[in-house]
Every structure is written in structure tokens, then in C-alpha cells.
Amino acid sequence: MEAITIHEGIVVPLDRANVDTDLIIPKQFLKSIKRTGFGPNLFDQLRYLDEGQPGQDNSARPINPDFVLNRQRYQSGSVLLARENFGCGSSREHAPWALTDYGFRVIIAPSYADIFYNNCFKNGLLPIALDSEVVARLFKETEKHSGYRLKIDLDQQIIVEPNGNQISFEIDSFRKHCLLNGLDDIGMTLEKADKISAYEQKRKQQLPWQF
Amino acid sequence: MAGKTLYDKLWDAHVVEQRDDGSALLYIDRHLIHEVTSPQAFEGLHIAGREFWRKEANLATPDHNVPTTSSEREQGIEGIVDPISRLQVQTLDNNCNKHNIVQLGMMDNRQGIVHVVGPEQGFTQPGMTIVCGDSHTSTHGAMGALAQGIGTSEVEHVMTTQCLVQKKMKNMLIRIDGILAEGVTAKDVVLYVIGKIGTSGGTGHTIEFGGEVIRNLSMEGRMTICNMSIEAGARAGLVSVDETTISYLKDKPLAPKGEDWEKACSYWRTLVSDDDAQFDTVVEIDAADIAPQVSWGTSPEMVVGVDDAVPVIENGKTETQKESIKLALEYMGLNGGEKITDIRLDKIFIGSCTNSRIEDLRLAAATVKGKKVSPDIKLAMVVPGSGLVKFQAEQEGLDVIFREAGFEWREPGCSMCLAMNADKLEPGERCASTSNRNFEGRQGFGGRTHLVSPQMAAAAAIEGHFVNIQNWNKEA
Ligand code: SF4
Numbered sequence: 095m096e097a098i099t100i101h102e103g104i105v106v107p108l109d110r111a112n113v114d115t116d117l118i119i120p121k122q123f124l125k126s127i128k129r130t131g132f133g134p135n136l137f138d139q140l141r142y143l144d145e146g147q148p149g150q151d152n153s154a155r156p157i158n159p160d161f162v163l164n165r166q167r168y169q170s171g172s173v174l175l176a177r178e179n180f181g182c183g184s185s186r187e188h189a190p191w192a193l194t195d196y197g198f199r200v201i202i203a204p205s206y207a208d209i210f211y212n213n214c215f216k217n218g219l220l221p222i223a224l225d226s227e228v229v230a231r232l233f234k235e236t237e238k239h240s241g242y243r244l245k246i247d248l249d250q251q252i253i254v255e256p257n258g259n260q261i262s263f264e265i266d267s268f269r270k271h272c273l274l275n276g277l278d279d280i281g282m283t284l285e286k287a288d289k290i291s292a293y294e295q296k297r298k299q300q301l302p303w304q305f
Numbered sequence: 306m307a308g309k310t311l312y313d314k315l316w317d318a319h320v321v322e323q324r325d326d327g328s329a330l331l332y333i334d335r336h337l338i339h340e341v342t343s344p345q346a347f348e349g350l351h352i353a354g355r356e357f358w359r360k361e362a363n364l365a366t367p368d369h370n371v372p373t374t375s376s377e378r379e380q381g382i383e384g385i386v387d388p389i390s391r392l393q394v395q396t397l398d399n400n401c402n403k404h405n406i407v408q409l410g411m412m413d414n415r416q417g418i419v420h421v422v423g424p425e426q427g428f429t430q431p432g433m434t435i436v437c438g439d440s441h442t443s444t445h446g447a448m449g450a451l452a453q454g455i456g457t458s459e460v461e462h463v464m465t466t467q468c469l470v471q472k473k474m475k476n477m478l479i480r481i482d483g484i485l486a487e488g489v490t491a492k493d494v495v496l497y498v499i500g501k502i503g504t505s506g507g508t509g510h511t512i513e514f515g516g517e518v519i520r521n522l523s524m525e526g527r528m529t530i531c532n533m534s535i536e537a538g539a540r541a542g543l544v545s546v547d548e549t550t551i552s553y554l555k556d557k558p559l560a561p562k563g564e565d566w567e568k569a570c571s572y573w574r575t576l577v578s579d580d581d582a583q584f585d586t587v588v589e590i591d592a593a594d595i596a597p598q599v600s601w602g603t604s605p606e607m608v609v610g611v612d613d614a615v616p617v618i619e620n621g622k623t624e625t626q627k628e629s630i631k632l633a634l635e636y637m638g639l640n641g642g643e644k645i646t647d648i649r650l651d652k653i654f655i656g657s658c659t660n661s662r663i664e665d666l667r668l669a670a671a672t673v674k675g676k677k678v679s680p681d682i683k684l685a686m687v688v689p690g691s692g693l694v695k696f697q698a699e700q701e702g703l704d705v706i707f708r709e710a711g712f713e714w715r716e717p718g719c720s721m722c723l724a725m726n727a728d729k730l731e732p733g734e735r736c737a738s739t740s741n742r743n744f745e746g747r748q749g750f751g752g753r754t755h756l757v758s759p760q761m762a763a764a765a766a767i768e769g770h771f772v773n774i775q776n777w778n779k780e781a
Contacts, residue, residue, distance in 0.1 A: 116744040125389040127344035145750035179505040185440040185454035216458035283466040293321045303561035
């Protein structure tokens with residue numbers, strides 16, 4: 095997993111509440127048995143005017159010129175600005191895979207669906223929750239200034255606006271630690287193998303039918 | 306000291322290690338595997354050179370991609386026409402063989418949707434922690450188990466460590482008291498709840514469903530409700546154990562037997578929220594307020610009673626809400642303001658892990674018995690949740706009732722719930738569906754989904770548009 099310390103990038107405003115995982119990456123792309131290659135089909139239904147298929151040449155497809163990812167000023171954006179309850183729906187990790195594969199490293203929204211939020215951290219994607227008024231203001235700023243960028247400092251837990259204004263954000267310390275160091279949490283859990291075995295022994299005595 | 310909620314009890318019993326930052330290493334008793342979210346986890350396992358921690362805790366079955374027509378099904382995995390679907394089902398098969406994981410494969414008569422198969426086999430039991438790389442794992446909470454959907458990285462984590470790193474959620478109680486009116490089912494209850502609290506109403510919480518209505522529901526009904534906890538934003542839904550739970554489990558193939566059964570039952574009976582337990586949030590609902598529900602938009606919270614009208618943009622309280630209603634109406638091809646019962650349909654889907662159990666099929670069959678599907682309906686299909694549900698239904702002659710009415714009777718799988726196989730809506734087609742999600746494109750690109758109960762879907766098939774099952778029953 096790629097670590098995040100400080101990230102700076104162009105902000106892409108996706109002005110829509112309840113963006114679900116089917117919208118982030120439609121199911122026909124879930125048939126892949128790989129973790130990569132989902133970027134070109136991120137937000138497929140919104141991005142193109144036809145129905146995409148896995149393995150298709152996307153350059154030949156009709157694009158939806160109004161969709162934010164297709165607008166010139168947001169090209170190469172890496173900070174996604176969104177509305178309430180982002181990532182609701184399924185548990186598919188293909189959603190964060192598609193976002194990172196496209197190039198997003200940070201999401202800013204008022205709230206997230208639990209499973210999606212959790213999945214982001216496993217994939218080097220930082221989801222930041224801010225008050226909806228602050229998010230609303232950032233939407234306005236992004237629209238006002240072409241090439242609007244934000245700098246996110248994970249260690250300090252602050253977002254720096256172009257005018258120097260700072261917005262602080264909350265993040266749980268374990269997740270922050272893993273993200274800062276790009277740590278694999280399976281390895282960390284396996285260090286507790288003895289404890290897990292001891293727990294199992296105890297349970298086996300109490301609830302033998304479960305084993 | 307205040308008593309404990311069921312969630313508190315389940316949580317406490319599974320903490321292997323509490324960490325300083327509030328997270329805990331939580332032991333996982335059961336892991337269900339399907340073909341869509343597991344290949345990358347197996348791949349991760351192989352790359353890291355790791356093995357399963359406890360193979361017996363796993364059970365696999367393919368469901369999302371499997372074809373539901375018997376002709377395509379007969380030839381086994383090789384017979385799956387779509388090469389990408391075939392590869393995914395084949396990959397699951399190879400992985401299970403390689404690691405000796407029990408798989409109810411595509412040709413096994415016990416195969417089906419993971420969330421139907423787990424309870425039916427008695428693989429998922431009260432008091433357990435249960436996970437699966439699928440958000441509707443919440444279904445198993447009906448059993449008094451802590452059941453949650455997880456992502457693929459967590460699937461790999463559970464495979465290799467039998468644990469998850471988690472933070473405890475808050476406790477929410479949704480209490481539904483009173484008696485449900487005729488024609489109002491568990492599906493209507495849960496759609497109503499989601500309409501009330503919204504799709505993020507349960508975020509950060511584990512929801513326990515309680516009250517007289519829940520106590521009077523069968524296990525099937527409770528599963529329907531817990532299934533859609535995720536649509537209310539909660540990763541897990543729960544129902545306290547009672548005699549209904551215990552009699553459901555009796556004689557299930559993997560349920561404890563003999564002396565173990567007695568011991569298990571006395572343990573299971575403790576799996577209830579204490580009378581003086583404290584919940585962070587309590588929502589009270591009166592059963593009398595619940596009419597048969599129909600979703601009109603592109604989020605499960607966009608739902609109204611069948612006698613109501615589709616909302617108009619001005620009904621939105623905030624700008625964001627107005628924008629959501631506008632987008633949803635556009636996508637659904639509705640103007641806003643039309644009566645729900647005037648909405649005409651193209652297709653009918655009875656199935657999915659929400660409503661494909663035997664009880665659902667019985668109710669739907671009773672609704673269509675002796676009647677004919679409207680000529681306006683292009684396709685009406687029934688997809689049983691598992692091979693065993695299908696078998697049982699055929700024993701009872703339900704397949705004949707459906708076929709005579711003009712329904713297609715299919716092989717078990719997820720089917721048109723998410724349209725990963727060949728069963729899908731064409732652009733612009735409108736469907737009454739017993740599934741759980743009405744997201745854009747969920748049932749096919751440009752397809753329009755209205756979520757309803759099995760009876761409501763069945764009656765809509767006969768009339769070609771929605772009807773209020775409550776009056777319709779009387780006229781018929
Ligand atoms: S039936 Fe639908 S919701 Fe249930 S597991 Fe299958 S795809 Fe998911």
C-alpha cells in the first residue's frame with residue numbers, strides 16, 4: 095500500500111449526495127479478478143453516454159461533456175470533493191480501487207458509508223469528513239477558481255487552502271499510523287497469533303459446537 | 306450498572322485484544338465466500354505466501370455470476386456463456402480446491418445466494434461473528450449473530466488471521482410495536498424504516514430491531530429486515546434470540562446435535578438485550594402507520610406508501626435534497642406527482658437475498674394463483690434463493706402456479722438483483738423488484754427499479770401496474 099504523508103492536488107467537485115458504489119464502479123467491471131485497471135471506468139455511467147463493457151477501448155466511446163471528470167479544468171485532479179453519505183451501497187473494494195486507479199488520493203465529504211470509509215484506508219486513499227458548511231464553501235471555491243488546489247497534511251491533520259487558510263480534520267490514530275507508513279495490517283495482526291490461539295482455546299471449551 | 310445490549314454482549318465475547326486507540330482485534334467465527342469479492346483476496350494470500358487460519362470456519366458458494374436458465378446451467382461452469390463470468394466462477398472453484406475450502410458449487414443442489422445458504426445450512430448460528438465480502442451479510446443478524454459485510458482486504462485479513470480490526474459501533478434500537486395490517490410484510494416494514502431514518506440514518510450504529518412486530522415475525526421475515534440494515538446505513542442489524550430462532554435452527558444440517566444442542570440452546574437464550582440496556586439512539590415506530598411500500602427513486606430512502614403519489618421537486622427541504630429528487634425523477638422517467646398505482650411496469654423480478662426464501666415464494670404464489678401475468682409485462686421471473694428453496698417450492702407445487710400464471714421459474718442465484726449475469730433490464734425498462742437496491746443501473750444500464758414486497762410484485766405482474774395489495778386481495 096502506498097503511504098500518504100502530504101498530498102497536494104487539483105480538487106474535483108462531484109456535486110451529488112448519496113453517491114453509491116454502483117455509481118463509482120458499475121457491476122460489469124466487478125467480474126475482473128484483479129485489483130487494478132478500474133480507473134478508466136470510474137463513474138462509468140456518468141462519464142460516458144453508452145454502457146461500458148470490460149476490456150473495451152474507452153477512447154472510442156461517446157463521453158458526457160457535462161460530467162466533471164470530462165471537463166478540462168479538472169483534468170489530473172486527485173482530491174475528490176463530494177456530498178453526504180459518499181460510498182453507500184455495497185462492500186465492494188472495487189470502489190476505492192477505481193478511485194485510486196484513476197488517481198484520487200484524498201476524498202473530502204461531510205459523511206461516508208461505513209464499509210466504504212473503512213475500505214479506503216486499506217488502499218491508500220484518505221477519506222476526510224468535514225462539516226457540511228465547510229464542504230459547501232469548498233464547492234464554491236472550487237467553482238470560482240480554475241485549477242483550485244488543496245494541500246493535505248496527514249501528519250498535522252490539516253488541509254491548507256491556496257490562501258493559506260487551514261482546516262483541521264479528525265482521523266483515528268491507528269488508521270493514520272497505517273496510512274502514514276503504508277502498513278499492511280495482516281502482518282500486524284499475525285504478530286498476535288498467540289493471543290488469537292489462546293482465545294480460540296478458551297472458546298472451544300465454552301462453545302464446543304462452534305469448532 | 307446498566308444492562309447490556311445484544312450487540313454489547315456479542316462484541317465483548319469476541320474481543321481478542323483491546324487496543325489503546327479504542328479499536329479491538331475481534332475474533333470471527335464464520336466466513337462466507339462468493340466469487341466476486343474473493344479472487345483478489347486469494348491472490349493476496351498467494352502473493353504473501355500465507356495460508357488460511359481455520360479452514361473449517363469458511364464456506365463458499367458462487368451466486369452473483371451464475372446463469373439462472375437451466376439450459377445454460379446444465380453444462381456446469383464450462384457452460385457459462387459470458388467468458389468473464391465463467392472465469393470468476395472458475396477462479397472460485399480453483400481457489401476452494403487449492404485450499405480445501407468447502408464449496409457448494411454451481412452444480413450442488415445446495416448452491417444459492419450466500420445469505421440464503423448460510424442460515425439454511427445452519428452454518429450461521431446465534432452468538433457468532435459472521436463476515437462475508439458482501440454488504441448484505443447483515444442478513445444473518447436475524448439469527449442473533451453479529452454479521453457484517455467487509456471489503457476484499459478484510460476478506461484476506463479474515464482468511465489469514467480469523468480476526469478483524471474494528472472499532473465498536475453505537476447501539477441503535479428500532480422498535481416497531483403494534484400489529485401489521487393485512488398485506489403488510491417485513492419488506493414493507495424495512496422500506497418504511499429506511500424512508501423514515503434515511504440511508505445514512507444508521508451510519509456508525511449497529512441496529513437492533515425489536516418490538517412486538519419483530520417478535521411476531523418468522524425468521525424469514527427477520528432476515529428480510531436485517532438484510533436491508535445496510536440500506537439504512539448500518540453495517541449490522543440484529544434481532545434478539547427467542548424460540549422462533551431456536552426452532553428455525555433445529556435440525557439444520559450444520560446445527561449442533563445431541564448434548565451440544567442443549568448446551569447451545571441455553572447459551573443462545575442469553576443472547577438478548579437486557580431490559581435495562583442503554584441504546585444511544587432509539588427509534589419508535591407504530592405498525593399501524595405502515596402501508597405496503599413502493600420505492601419511486603434511485604435510493605432506498607425514496608419510498609412512499611402505495612396509495613401515495615411520487616414526490617415533486619419542491620418536496621425537498623434543502624437544495625441538496627431538491628437536486629436529489631430532480632436527478633431521481635429524471636432517471637426514473639417520472640414527472641413527480643403521479644399516483645404510484647398509475648405506474649406501469651415492463652418486468653417483474655421476485656428473488657434476491659432480501660426476498661427469495663420459501664415464505665416469500667409462498668406469498669407470491671398465493672397472490673398469482675389462478676391468474677395470468679398481464680400481456681403488458683415483457684418478463685416476470687421468479688429466482689429462488691437456493692437449490693433447497695427451489696426444491697421445497699417444487700415439492701409444494703409453487704413452480705406450477707408460477708408457470709401457469711406466466712412467470713419464468715429459474716435456477717438459484719443473485720440474478721437480476723444486480724444483473725451481473727444475463728438477467729437484466731434494458732435501458733428505460735421499469736421493474737417491480739423484491740430486491741434491495743434501486744440505484745441507477747443496478748438492474749441493468751438505464752433500468753428503472755421499484756422496490757416492493759413479493760406480494761406487491763406479484764400483484765403488479767398480474768395488473769401491469771402497481772396496485773394496493775390490501776384492496777386488491779378483497780376484490781379478487
Ligand atoms: S442477491 Fe443481490 S444483494 Fe443479495 S448478495 Fe446477491 S447481488 Fe447482493
